[in-house]
Amino acid sequence: xxxxxxxxxxxxxxxxxxxxxxxxxxxxxxxxxxxxxxxxxxxxxxxxxxxxxxxxxxxxxxxxxxxxxxxxxxxxxxxxxxxxxxxxxxxxxxxxxxxxxxxxxxxxxxxxxxxxxxxxxxxxxxxxxxxxxxxxxxxxxxxxxxxxxxxxxxxxxxxxxxxxxxxxxxxxxxxxxxxxxxxxxxxxxxxxxxxxxxxxxxxxxxxxxxxxxxxxxxxxxxxxxxxxxxxxxxxxxxxxxxxxxxxxxxxxxxxxxxxxxxxxxxxxxxxxxxxxxxxxxxxxxxxxxxxxxxxxxxxxxxxxxxxxxxxxxxxxxxxxxxxxxxxxxxxxxxxxxxxxxxxxxxxxxxxxxxxxxxxxxxxxxxxxxxxxxxxxxxxxxxxxxxxxxxxxxxxxxxxxxxxxxxxxxxxxxxxxxxxxxxxxxxxxxxxxxxxxxxxxxxxxxxx
Numbered sequence: 200x201x202x203x204x205x206x207x208x209x210x211x212x213x214x215x216x217x218x219x220x221x222x223x224x225x226x227x228x229x230x231x232x233x234x235x236x237x238x239x240x241x242x243x244x245x246x247x248x249x250x251x252x253x254x255x256x257x258x259x260x261x262x263x264x265x266x267x268x269x270x271x272x273x274x275x276x277x278x279x280x281x282x283x284x285x286x287x288x289x290x291x292x293x294x295x296x297x298x299x300x301x302x303x304x305x306x307x308x309x310x311x312x313x314x315x316x317x318x319x320x321x322x323x324x325x326x327x328x329x330x331x332x333x334x335x336x337x338x339x340x341x342x343x344x345x346x347x348x349x350x351x352x353x354x355x356x357x358x359x360x361x362x363x364x365x366x367x368x369x370x371x372x373x374x375x376x377x378x379x380x381x382x383x384x385x386x387x388x389x390x391x392x393x394x395x396x397x398x399x400x401x402x403x404x405x406x407x408x409x410x411x412x413x414x415x416x417x418x419x420x421x422x423x424x425x426x427x428x429x430x431x432x433x434x435x436x437x438x439x440x441x442x443x444x445x446x447x448x449x450x451x452x453x454x455x456x457x458x459x460x461x462x463x464x465x466x467x468x469x470x471x472x473x474x475x476x477x478x479x480x481x482x483x484x485x486x487x488x489x490x491x492x493x494x495x496x497x498x499x500x501x502x503x504x505x506x507x508x509x510x511x512x513x514x515x516x517x518x519x520x521x522x523x524x525x526x527x528x529x530x531x532x533x534x535x536x537x538x539x540x541x542x543x544x545x546x547x548x549x550x551x552x553x554x555x556x557x558x559x560x561x562x563x564x565x566x567x568x569x570x571x572x573x574x575x576x577x578x579x580x581x582x583x584x585x586x587x588x589x590x591x592x593x594x595x596x597x598x599x600x601x602x603x604x605x606x607x608x609x610x611x612x613x614x615x616x617x618x619x620x621x622x623x624x625x626x627x628x629x630x631x632x633x634x635x636x637x638x639x640x641x642x643x644x645x646x
Contacts, residue, residue: 204359206499207282211511215519218361218492219485225365226484226491228372235376237477240393241543243383244330246470248390249543250462251330253473254323257454258335262306262342264447266349269299272440274353275577276432278498281358287432294432295350301426303346307339322458326466334390341398344405351408357495360412367407375400442577442585449593456601457613464610467544471552472614474542475559482531482560485523486567489516490574497578506639513575513636520567528563531556554611561618565625572628575635584631592624 204217241249273295280288310317314332323331348367355364375396382392454476461468493516500508531538539552569592576585597620604612604619 219488221362221365222491223488225368228369234481247326248330250469251327254321254331255335257451260451265302266346267447268440268444269295270350270353271443272436274357275439277357278495279502291432294429297426297428303343322462330390334394337391337394341401344401348405371400371404438582442589446589467548471555475556490570494574494578524564558614562621569625569628572632596620
């Protein structure tokens, strides 16, 4: 029988390792799909096809934004309340999934009706437009399952059940990779095949988590699902989840702006940025895994009033993320050219890709600090602080830079905006988290 970790008493270092290692492998294999998908599309179909898929990414991020709104808010509520009142937790879970279902119905309906003008808005120039449209329409059947899976992810992680989540994620990612290669190369279905492969994998991810969660002793979604939204729990979920929503929406809008402006210079800048984003999401997976492990430990210990364990978790996680960030940056520095060639970037244009990649990853060594600061405030249910951190990074700092820097430095100014906004937001996040930790030390915890 699998031994369940105790987030309230087990050694902090052991908890971070035991929760982050399965999270890391799950995230890596999931993101490896995106990495291999980019290689398969770029190599098997062409650079314009990769550009089309890049155009769609901000649209899928909008769906992920709403899933993060519900999922992170629900996860924080579950972590803090499961040690106090399980009845409230069960009702909150039902409300969270009902709310997510109504949201996804609206998003998919509107995006289907307005697909052509929407793709133009996202940077779908003539060379990539049909690829983008075909890919998105083939994805549609899997999008509800993607949203529900992300809510499940946060809900089960809050209960310390990361292994169930990551096993489902790993198997679905392997399915995705195999089908992707089969549909694109063997069946020659093009971007339609790549989209169908992703949809099938998302359906499996949700089904695996739901079946295994209901077999265990976890608090989970019970069938049949009631689509009634309890406003008391909806408010508690949304208030805390709003910071994650702002982060994801901010990323979506920023990517739309950068994609549109990059494609106005040349498609190679759009393609290079699309490949860079896939690489970055894969390379920061260890930092994301640490943050995933960090939240339930901090949330449950804060709920029990174990403030010293909260402080120890923060110190251990920050030190680990800094070390990991430095190692990741060195890896990128060494293999930057082979990475570009893998994505089908020609030798004549590889220098453009390298510049885009290195600008985007410039702040990788300290990237984890901002991640952990936001995770910390979400775990404590401190919505205003978490919302501000994401708002100032994605909107207040980044968006003005996206418009200003290209006028000063040309197309590369677009990509310089990313590390500069990271630097400023990391500094602010560090100060805010340090002040909050001081309040914990003197037990003056904000309500």
